[in-house]
Amino acid sequence: MNIASFFQSTLLDTPTIVLLVGVLVTLVVFTVLGQYLKRQPAISIDQSIIRTFNSRVIAWLTIFVVLTITMTLPKQVTVFFFWTISFWALREFITMTPTRRGDHRTLFWVFFLFTPFQYVMVSLLNSSSFDWYALYTILIPVYASLFIPARIAFTGDSKRFLERTAKIQFGLLICVYSLSHAPALLYLDLQKYNPSTSTFEPWAGKTGGLLLFLIVMVQISDMIQFMWDRLIGKHVIAPTVNNTRTWEGLIGASFCTGIIGMMIQLVLPVTPFTWYGSGVMALLISVMGSSGKMTMSAIKRDRGIEDYGTLVQGHVGVLDRIDSVCFAAPIFFHVTRIFLS
Amino acid sequence: MKQVSIAILTTLAKFFSGATVRWVDCKPDECQRIYFANHTSHLDALVLWSSLPMNLRALTRPAAAKDYWTGGPIRRYVSSLFNPLLIDRKQVKVHDSPVDMMIREIGTTYSLIIFPEGSRNPSGEMQDFKSGLYYLAKKRPDLELLPVYIDNLNRVMPKGEYLPVPLLSSITIGAPIWLEPGEGKQQFLTRARQAVLKLKEI
Numbered sequence: 118m119n120i121a122s123f124f125q126s127t128l129l130d131t132p133t134i135v136l137l138v139g140v141l142v143t144l145v146v147f148t149v150l151g152q153y154l155k156r157q158p159a160i161s162i163d164q165s166i167i168r169t170f171n172s173r174v175i176a177w178l179t180i181f182v183v184l185t186i187t188m189t190l191p192k193q194v195t196v197f198f199f200w201t202i203s204f205w206a207l208r209e210f211i212t213m214t215p216t217r218r219g220d221h222r223t224l225f226w227v228f229f230l231f232t233p234f235q236y237v238m239v240s241l242l243n244s245s246s247f248d249w250y251a252l253y254t255i256l257i258p259v260y261a262s263l264f265i266p267a268r269i270a271f272t273g274d275s276k277r278f279l280e281r282t283a284k285i286q287f288g289l290l291i292c293v294y295s296l297s298h299a300p301a302l303l304y305l306d307l308q309k310y311n312p313s314t315s316t317f318e319p320w321a322g323k324t325g326g327l328l329l330f331l332i333v334m335v336q337i338s339d340m341i342q343f344m345w346d347r348l349i350g351k352h353v354i355a356p357t358v359n360n361t362r363t364w365e366g367l368i369g370a371s372f373c374t375g376i377i378g379m380m381i382q383l384v385l386p387v388t389p390f391t392w393y394g395s396g397v398m399a400l401l402i403s404v405m406g407s408s409g410k411m412t413m414s415a416i417k418r419d420r421g422i423e424d425y426g427t428l429v430q431g432h433v434g435v436l437d438r439i440d441s442v443c444f445a446a447p448i449f450f451h452v453t454r455i456f457l458s
Numbered sequence: 459m460k461q462v463s464i465a466i467l468t469t470l471a472k473f474f475s476g477a478t479v480r481w482v483d484c485k486p487d488e489c490q491r492i493y494f495a496n497h498t499s500h501l502d503a504l505v506l507w508s509s510l511p512m513n514l515r516a517l518t519r520p521a522a523a524k525d526y527w528t529g530g531p532i533r534r535y536v537s538s539l540f541n542p543l544l545i546d547r548k549q550v551k552v553h554d555s556p557v558d559m560m561i562r563e564i565g566t567t568y569s570l571i572i573f574p575e576g577s578r579n580p581s582g583e584m585q586d587f588k589s590g591l592y593y594l595a596k597k598r599p600d601l602e603l604l605p606v607y608i609d610n611l612n613r614v615m616p617k618g619e620y621l622p623v624p625l626l627s628s629i630t631i632g633a634p635i636w637l638e639p640g641e642g643k644q645q646f647l648t649r650a651r652q653a654v655l656k657l658k659e660i
Contacts, residue, residue, distance in 0.1 A: 212625045225621050
């Protein structure tokens with residue numbers, strides 16, 4: 118099997134491969150740059166910014182390398198990869214959340230029934246006559262939301278009942294349900310809008326590009342917002358939640374991401390969107406990503422912790438890296454599905 | 459075959475407990491030691507033992523509750539893998555106390571993991587230490603006594619549960635202490651307990 122026919126059978130088409138290689142090269146350059154800056158005299162640059170930069174770049178390099186490998190394999194491998202991320206994020210979330218003895222068995226089902234089943238259903242989307250999508254979209258928001266309080270009620274521990282059930286439901290919703298929409302993109306059967314004839318026609322590209330578009334846009338948005346906040350940010354949105362995030366950063370990052378989204382579509386059409394559609398999608402991803410970061414900041418401040426990475430000594434903090442993807446994924450998935458499926 | 463089973467067991471124990479291990483002011487070493495830890499869960503002995511480097515695992519035996527680890531074929535099999543010193547908590551004989559048994563069993567090669575609180579406290583608060591640690595230190599003054607603080611494992615598997623919930627926990631191992639000359643029993647046990655509690659803050 119030659120290389121061309123190998124990639125034919127994967128989730129990647131040519132524009133996606135080019136984008137993926139571009140991202141990987143950029144991250145490698147950033148890694149080298151970060152290591153170079155680390156060795157500079159401490160007085161010239163703020164060391165804490167370098168440390169933040171380095172840990173983020175290395176985390177994202179790892180994620181993209183794994184994603185590159187999984188996307189050359191059958192779809193189920195990518196789904197499995199996202200399941201492991203969900204699993205890890207959920208365990209960070211629940212570790213941070215005070216639960217009581219009475220929640221133990223509920224948590225067991227959350228980790229070992231709802232989480233895997235959600236991802237099994239992702240891998241069954243569009244594969245059989247049974248409408249797995251219907252169950253996929255309601256399993257956690259409806260059935261798990263009913264199961265969790267009921268199961269806890271049966272244990273007889275009513276202390277702070279609503280608070281405890283809400284925490285577990287929220288963790289499951291964000292870490293598992295929301296994130297599962299990212300690999301679900303791979304299973305969409307999409308059309309492309311043709312402006313010259315004003316009709317929809319089947320899209321020839323591969324769905325791996327959609328997933329890559331989502332993740333790259335979230336990352337670009339995070340990065341631009343970080344820079345805008347530092348360079349021109351004046352009006353902090355909510356100092357008690359996060360004292361670095363500013364209105365200038367939020368608005369600036371959304372528009373810049375939107376413009377980058379348009380340009381990517383014109384140069385490397387990895388998605389079936391039109392160029393303006395791609396811009397709107399990128400803008401939407403950026404706004405949702407920022408909302409995710411703000412929400413998770415609020416939870417962290419409430420719990421009095423800095424980062425999920427410092428929660429238990431020595432852990433990496435997966436949730437810190439994926440919170441914006443979690444918020445952007447379901448919206449991106451649904452808008453794509455409504456307009457182009 | 460047994461090596462494979464041990465590898466699977468330690469991997470599972472580390473996976474479910476999500477334990478990170480930190481050695482603070484001490485290093486893994488093959489010399490004879492006593493690790494004394496707070497007791498929060500039945501998994502304590504297994505997880506702490508699994509978190510040690512492989513060469514130390516072969517030389518370290520955890521003290522564990524006989525009634526728990528001989529209850530049922532699965533627990534019996536698991537306990538045959540991690541080679542614990544099973545302590546009978548129900549019948550403490552005067553002429554062959556657990557301390558004598560431990561000293562005899564570890565000889566001059568094995569290290570030991572013990573939980574001086576004796577039993578787990580459901581509230582998670584650390585209880586007072588029982589005197590076993592003092593007598594061990596007195597009879598074997600050559601052994602290093604390493605305090606260990608185990609955090610959050612009681613939520614992974616609380617008292618009375620048999621299925622684990624895979625949260626994250628951490629194990630902190632601190633600098634060794636010894637029984638000082640002329641130090642009284644109560645004084646020493648309080649100091650040892652403080653040494654474990656201090657690791658909570660690090």
